[in-house]
Amino acid sequence: MAPRAIRIIGLDPGLRRTGWGVIEAVGTKLTFVASGTVLPPEEGALAARLACLHEELARVIRDHAPDEAAVEETFVNMNPASTLKLGQARGVVLLTPALAGVPVAEYAALLVKKTVVGAGRAEKAQIRMMIKVLMPKADFGTDDAADALAVAVTHAQHRGAAALRAGVLAGAGG
Numbered sequence: 493m494a495p496r497a498i499r500i501i502g503l504d505p506g507l508r509r510t511g512w513g514v515i516e517a518v519g520t521k522l523t524f525v526a527s528g529t530v531l532p533p534e535e536g537a538l539a540a541r542l543a544c545l546h547e548e549l550a551r552v553i554r555d556h557a558p559d560e561a562a563v564e565e566t567f568v569n570m571n572p573a574s575t576l577k578l579g580q581a582r583g584v585v586l587l588t589p590a591l592a593g594v595p596v597a598e599y600a601a602l603l604v605k606k607t608v609v610g611a612g613r614a615e616k617a618q619i620r621m622m623i624k625v626l627m628p629k630a631d632f633g634t635d636d637a638a639d640a641l642a643v644a645v646t647h648a649q650h651r652g653a654a655a656l657r658a659g660v661l662a663g664a665g666g
Contacts, residue, residue, distance in 0.1 A: 495519055498651075501558035501594070502644030503549070504636050505566060505585040507577050508534060510545060511636025514556045515627065517648035524630040526556060527637040538577065542584050549588040561589035561596045562647030564604055564639065599646050604639075607646040 497516040504511035513527035530548040532541040553561075566582055569575040589596050605614040608622050620638045623630050626645060632638045 498560060499558045500644045500647050501556060501561045502640040502647065503561060503563045503585050504639040504643060505563060505582040506636065507541065507581040509636045510585060511634060511640035512552050513637055513641030513644050514558060515641065515644045515648065522627055522645060522648055524627040527632045527641055529634045529636045542580060545581060545584050546588050549585065553589055553592045553594065558594055560647065561594045562643045563596060563598050564643045565598050565600050567601065597647055599643060604642050604646045607649050608642045
């Protein structure tokens with residue numbers, strides 16, 4: 493019996509640009525499905541910008557019906573106000589798939605780079621190149637979409653360990 497394809501959405505959170513990328517994984521075989529970037533308005537009330545981010549991500553999730561989601565953890569910025577706004581956008585990015593009933597895993601940027609490129613200090617160009625090597629049909633227009641695909645690839649490679657950790661943590665709390 494052949495293993496079932498798992499559809500994974502990777503998400504690279506940001507208030508100005510949130511990248512998303514959808515792949516299917518069957519064992520170690522990865523297939524590109526779609527990718528893009530959500531661009532909330534740069535002006536206007538923060539609440540309206542966050543609502544736009546939620547609505548657009550909810551549409552992407554409806555359109556692509558992922559089985560699992562993976563979100564990149566964000567860097568802490570030197571500017572506290574920017575860090576707070578990014579944290580609020582990240583909250584929306586975590587919440588949206590969860591509201592759709594999609595399990596969400598989180599991965600550090602260092603692990604994403606190490607998994608995809610082999611080095612934790614990889615540059616954006618190296619990530620783009622490796623995504624094209626791993627999935628030649630991948631079509632992404634922005635670094636944010638490429639990063640989101642990298643997060644999805646990382647989840648495909650580490651999802652067993654993530655599920656185990658979630659089970660252990662869930663068991664510890666009960």
